[in-house]
Amino acid sequence: MADPSLTPGSSGSSAVRSDRASTPGPPRWVKAFGFAALTVVVVVVILHLTGNSLGGPGLHTP
Numbered sequence: 822m823a824d825p826s827l828t829p830g831s832s833g834s835s836a837v838r839s840d841r842a843s844t845p846g847p848p849r850w851v852k853a854f855g856f857a858a859l860t861v862v863v864v865v866v867i868l869h870l871t872g873n874s875l876g877g878p879g880l881h882t883p
Contacts, residue, residue, distance in 0.1 A: 846852075868874060 865875070
């Protein structure tokens, strides 16, 4: 039976092992930071489109 870690089409002693494994996804903290950043952007866009704001020069004028 052939060794599954050998590259296809290779034979004999000149066979080359494939050391490329599938890379894991990004760490959990990267996913959490991305989700938080996306949430902040969505909230700011919604506030901007509805006419509300998070502050600014006109906030303290009557």
